[in-house]
Amino acid sequence: MREKETKVLIDQKEFYKNLTRLALPIMLQSLMLAAVAAGDALMLGKIAQDEMTAVSLATQIQFVQNMFLGAITAAGAILGAQYWGKGDRQTLEDIFNMILRFCGIISILFFLACELMPGQLMHIFASDTSLIAIGSSYLRIAGWSYLLTGISQCYLTMMKVSDHVKPGAVISSCAVVLNITLNAVFIFGLLGAPRMQAKGAALATTISRIVELSLCIAVSSQSSYIHPVFGRFLQQAKQLKADFLRQCLPLLGGSLCWGIGFTSYTAIMGHMGADAAAANSVAAVVRDLICCMCNGIGSAAGIIVGNELGAGRLSLGKAYGIKLKNISYGIGFMSTALVLAVTPFILHMVILTDQAQQYLTGMMVIMAFYMIGRCINTVTINGVLDGGGDTIFDLYSLIVCMWFIAIPLALIGAFVLHWSPLAVYACTCLDEVGKIPWVMARFRKYKWVQDLTR
DSSP states (O other): OOHHHHGGGOOHHHHHHHHHHHHHHHHHHHHHHHHHHHHHHHHHHTTOHHHHHHHHHHTHHHHHHHHHHHHHHHHHHHHHHHHHHHTOHHHHHHHHHHHHHHHHHHHHHHHHHHHHOHHHHHHTTOOOHHHHHHHHHHHHHHHHHHHHHHHHHHHHHHHHHTTOHHHHHHHHHHHHHHHHHHHHHHHHTOTTOOOOTHHHHHHHHHHHHHHHHHHHHHHHTSTTSOOOOGGGTTOOOHHHHHHHHHHHHHHHHHHHHHHHHHHHHHHHHHTTOHHHHHHHHHHHHHHHHHTHHHHHHHHHHHHHHHHHHHTTOHHHHHHHHHHHHHHHHHHHHHHHHHHHHHHHHHHTTSOOOHHHHHHHHHHHHHHHHHHHHHHHHIIIIIIIIHHTTOOHHHHHHHIIIIIIIIHHHHHHHHHTSOOOHHHHHHHHTHHHHHTHHHHHHHHTTTTTOOOOOO
């Protein structure tokens, strides 16, 4: 079936209503989470450049953890969306149990690493002793929040795929508002609290995670919500587990390739000097904030396509996927314009050296072009393709474009050819833009148009 033939199947009003209903809360949730990092950077940036940079580098540990958690919950969301479209509540409960087990193990491992070897973790990202000391003190406190994150993400994922996306977004938003408020209190020592600087940011994060998990458990206890069934928590349906692993393992491979690759970018920039590291830290915060739009559309795309495919309406699911792929181009160009528009404001919001400001200006211009590829690929790969179970392609594309091209170029440029930080930063942005033609070719094979339920 060609694209022009599938378009007639779409009720445009119903499509946009459904997309808005799902995407807006997820965008808000993504924006709120990115706002925490932005709040940390802005508040710590008002105190000292080293405090801001050290925390930005330290949070790369959580970024890596989120790659594991993201793969597990994404696999649960792919199957969950299709089984919700089919109306199979019991299988959804079994999926919830399964992702809780896996995420719990990952969270414990990262918690122990942060408590027992924070200095060694910081050495991966920086060589400056001051940055390592500040980052280590941050991780010892923030590690407790990493213990809780995996559990709360499982609850939020089940809310998202079972038509409770708004309550999930409200819970995340409340936790973020609390986090930002407590950031101000503990970083600056307001309301009689001690002035803890980087440690204050870690404490604020931990308290907000406790509140978030408590709200998730309380809200999900209602009968209309999907919640874990502890009576069969350790039971594993072999076929369901096999289906889950078939989705999860490629997602995990892709997440690790992408996450470790992004962490490698941060480590490379971190070893190019404090000014380059500081500029990269601010640019990363801006990038994460602006990516909230494509993250929301991408997550909604996976749910919309998955619901239709799971219900057996393959033609409609295909038509929705084509529509969403086309929308991704508009989002990409909008994001490019937004990056350029906010650049002058960003330069005046943080305290940086003159050299770091020059680096940041150049990085923002480079990032503007990067956003086109980032938005198209997020919606098409992580939304449409994953929603139909075509999860292996993301792994292939990341291995080739990131690990065989972008990372080697950045390493050679930084440590062999001694390029400027801006040239190295441009190398780290090549992967998303370069793989657009490959992504479109894969999309048009329509391997993602499949019903995964049994």
